[in-house]
Amino acid sequence: MGTYAVTGAASGMGLATTRRLRTEGHTVIGVDLRDVEVVADLSTRAGRHRAAAEVVERAGGRLDGAVMAAGLGGVAGRERLILEVNHLGVVELLEAWRPALAGAGGAQVVVIGSNSTTLTPMIPGKAVEALLAGEVDEAARRLARFRGRAATFAYATSKTAVTRWVRRTAVTSGWAGAGIRLNVLAPGVVSTPLLDEQLAGGERKAAEGLALPVGERGRPDDVAEVVTFLLLQPAARFFCGSVLFYDGGSDAWFRPDDWPTSGGLRQVVSYLRRSRAWTRQQRR
Numbered sequence: 001m002g003t004y005a006v007t008g009a010a011s012g013m014g015l016a017t018t019r020r021l022r023t024e025g026h027t028v029i030g031v032d033l034r035d036v037e038v039v040a041d042l043s044t045r046a047g048r049h050r051a052a053a054e055v056v057e058r059a060g061g062r063l064d065g066a067v068m069a070a071g072l073g074g075v076a077g078r079e080r081l082i083l084e085v086n087h088l089g090v091v092e093l094l095e096a097w098r099p100a101l102a103g104a105g106g107a108q109v110v111v112i113g114s115n116s117t118t119l120t121p122m123i124p125g126k127a128v129e130a131l132l133a134g135e136v137d138e139a140a141r142r143l144a145r146f147r148g149r150a151a152t153f154a155y156a157t158s159k160t161a162v163t164r165w166v167r168r169t170a171v172t173s174g175w176a177g178a179g180i181r182l183n184v185l186a187p188g189v190v191s192t193p194l195l196d197e198q199l200a201g202g203e204r205k206a207a208e209g210l211a212l213p214v215g216e217r218g219r220p221d222d223v224a225e226v227v228t229f230l231l232l233q234p235a236a237r238f239f240c241g242s243v244l245f246y247d248g249g250s251d252a253w254f255r256p257d258d259w260p261t262s263g264g265l266r267q268v269v270s271y272l273r274r275s276r277a278w279t280r281q282q283r284r
Ligand code: NAI
Pocket: 007, 008, 009, 010, 011, 012, 013, 014, 031, 032, 033, 034, 040, 041, 042, 043, 068, 069, 070, 071, 072, 073, 085, 086, 112, 113, 114, 115, 186, 187, 188, 189, 190, 191, 192, 193, 194, 195
């Protein structure tokens, strides 16, 4: 039986995943603001640092996997917290846990992203890059221009940044090369307290306009089932830097032909350059 860290373990998808893993006999070290083993505020550097260290200590220096589900929805007034929790609350913890994950020999990590990454038009690329560079002040400054919609864009920015971080990081020698699989599950509308709060906070119209071809919202227990598959099934090990949309068809409805795309001439140059780099790396 394995030992797993789950952030956001007190509610919604994190709680459902925690229960599911425990039912299967695994040990879960929950991280959240309340009702868990490691109570920590992931919106502060000190809280993230403490959470990271305490989890490793409780796990005895070895983690079989992690589920990064702590997150804040796009509610006005929380823009900075959204950036800190949804992006740094994933990246800083996973970087600190990397040795413990590598030590398990075959660890699986699932980051909960969002389909807001593709369904929010005009996410500011410079804010995403700033966040990826760890410049939260700069990202917040760029988002302030959106005024009344700043929280919505902060949310989409945070999820885009964390998704790109996963795609950049998952394929590196320190992660894929160390046997760690790092993937994103990108849900659409799932019935959780976060969604209830967003609906109560003026997002009802946007939520109702979001096409849901399957005809019903997602359920946390079903998300937990999918996450558990990614964590526990050997067949899932071929997923690496993947972004799995779990959204009842919303992304496909709005953007059926936007991707996959093969890119243009610049893509050819980049492909050849990276292909050469890969070959060189293999010869070393
Ligand atoms: P939830 O609100 O039920 O659970 C989120 C958990 O994160 C809560 O227990 C909360 O206390 C914790 N958290 C928030 N701020 C924290 C902080 N500063 N420090 C430590 N823990 C903190 O929400 P839900 O829906 O289960 O969300 C899970 C993930 O799924 C989030 O990352 C969310 O952005 C994402 N998501 C949710 C969707 C939905 O429709 N519910 C859709 C797409 C993505």
